[in-house]
Amino acid sequence: xxxxxFFESLKRKGYRLTGRRKEIVDFLLSQTDRYITAKxxxxxxxxxxxxxxxxxxxxxxxxxxDEGFIEESRFAGETRFRIPCCPTHHHHFVCISCGRTYVMxxxxxxxxxxxxxxxxxxxxxxxxxxxxxxxxxGREIPDWxxxxxPTEVTSSxxxxx
Amino acid sequence: xxxxxFFESLKRKGYRLTGRRKEIVDFLLSQTDRYITAKxxxxxxxxxxxxxxxxxxxxxxxxxxDEGFIEESRFAGETRFRIPCCPTHHHHFVCISCGRTYVMxxxxxxxxxxxxxxxxxxxxxxxxxxxxxxxxxGREIPDWxxxxxPTEVTSSxxxxx
DNA sequence: AATTTAATCGTAATGATTATCATTTAAGAC
DNA sequence: GTCTTAAATGATAATCATTACGATTAAATT
Numbered sequence: 001x002x003x004x005x006f007f008e009s010l011k012r013k014g015y016r017l018t019g020r021r022k023e024i025v026d027f028l029l030s031q032t033d034r035y036i037t038a039k040x041x042x043x044x045x046x047x048x049x050x051x052x053x054x055x056x057x058x059x060x061x062x063x064x065x066d067e068g069f070i071e072e073s074r075f076a077g078e079t080r081f082r083i084p085c086c087p088t089h090h091h092h093f094v095c096i097s098c099g100r101t102y103v104m105x106x107x108x109x110x111x112x113x114x115x116x117x118x119x120x121x122x123x124x125x126x127x128x129x130x131x132x133x134x135x136x137x138g139r140e141i142p143d144w145x146x147x148x149x150p151t152e153v154t155s156s157x158x159x160x161x
Numbered sequence: 162x163x164x165x166x167f168f169e170s171l172k173r174k175g176y177r178l179t180g181r182r183k184e185i186v187d188f189l190l191s192q193t194d195r196y197i198t199a200k201x202x203x204x205x206x207x208x209x210x211x212x213x214x215x216x217x218x219x220x221x222x223x224x225x226x227d228e229g230f231i232e233e234s235r236f237a238g239e240t241r242f243r244i245p246c247c248p249t250h251h252h253h254f255v256c257i258s259c260g261r262t263y264v265m266x267x268x269x270x271x272x273x274x275x276x277x278x279x280x281x282x283x284x285x286x287x288x289x290x291x292x293x294x295x296x297x298x299g300r301e302i303p304d305w306x307x308x309x310x311p312t313e314v315t316s317s318x319x320x321x322x
Numbered sequence: 323a324a325t326t327t328a329a330t331c332g333t334a335a336t337g338a339t340t341a342t343c344a345t346t347t348a349a350g351a352c
Numbered sequence: 353g354t355c356t357t358a359a360a361t362g363a364t365a366a367t368c369a370t371t372a373c374g375a376t377t378a379a380a381t382t
Contacts, residue, residue, distance in 0.1 A: 053362050108269030118294030126287045133279030
């Protein structure tokens with residue numbers, strides 16, 4: 001979603017286009033290929049705008065999330081946010097070292113056949129966590145990743161984005 | 162995994178079988194069909210053992226997690242833990258109302274074919290969130306669930322556990 | 323029973339997130 | 353352009369989950 005489109009959409013929903021809101025959205029739009037933490041966002045924006053408050057950042061992130069504009073994920077012990085890189089439904093390979101996400105075409109839901117009657121599906125989450133090629137060189141695998149029940153999976157070729 | 166087996170395994174890894182550890186594991190073993198929060202665990206155990214400290218609970222949960230004995234998930238704004246209901250690899254339908262989990266046979270990993278060369282897969286996460294039949298009656302869908310980008314998925318039949 | 327050291331307790335500290343309320347400011351009306 | 357008003361913000365304090373610390377307890381081994 002492009003910047004102007006994004007702001008139009010916010011406005012249509014009755015939100016005001018404040019300076020802060022625009023700064024926050026602009027930064028998110030500049031980072032659509034990875035998840036960022038609230039802290040990263042604040043630190044980045046406070047360089048130019050020292051008076052920016054935590055409250056404002058969290059309030060905006062949650063507003064955007066609740067309106068479906070941003071995705072939230074949590075890994076390596078931190079909650080992270082991002083604006084989806086593209087509007088179509090998809091899942092990610094997430095690099096736990098740099099937070100970058102790589103689009104995967106596959107969605108598991110069509111193959112799920114054992115949801116019983118009376119159960120309501122609201123959401124699903126499918127993410128593969130690992131180390132991307134860029135981070136592979138020169139970085140160790142973080143402790144938290146090695147220490148948890150790993151999944152032995154053999155993989156194959158070629159991402160996107 | 163049964164109780165004695167569990168304790169044996171802990172002991173083999175060099176951990177002591179303390180009273181607190183056993184109480185914590187026993188409670189987890191009594192709740193293998195759902196995720197519980199650290200708070201729930203503490204509140205339950207403090208009824209009988211008022212001196213139980215937060216420190217001990219968190220330390221044990223993390224020890225158990227790091228040794229691969231318990232799974233961690235986060236939804237509805239809270240971090241939750243559980244001992245897997247069975248040792249084979251599987252994923253869950255998670256009821257966001259009661260936290261109960263229902264085993265699904267399907268694992269999406271074999272169908273994933275677009276992981277590029279140089280990328281290392283460490284883990285994957287596939288969860289379906291929704292409302293189970295039991296909770297469907299008499300409960301509303303929580304706010305947090307309705308407010309996020311929902312996934313429109315049609316489903317079919319019959320869970321386990 | 324004595325020894326060793328992991329595990330625990332109690333408390334304080336940390337870090338992330340949320341609440342309060344006075345003040346500011348975007349958006350629409352005039 | 354000015355006025356109005358309600359949303360958004362900033363500053364601060366509060367809350368909540370989680371972690372750290374140092375003294376004490378107790379499991380496991382001798």
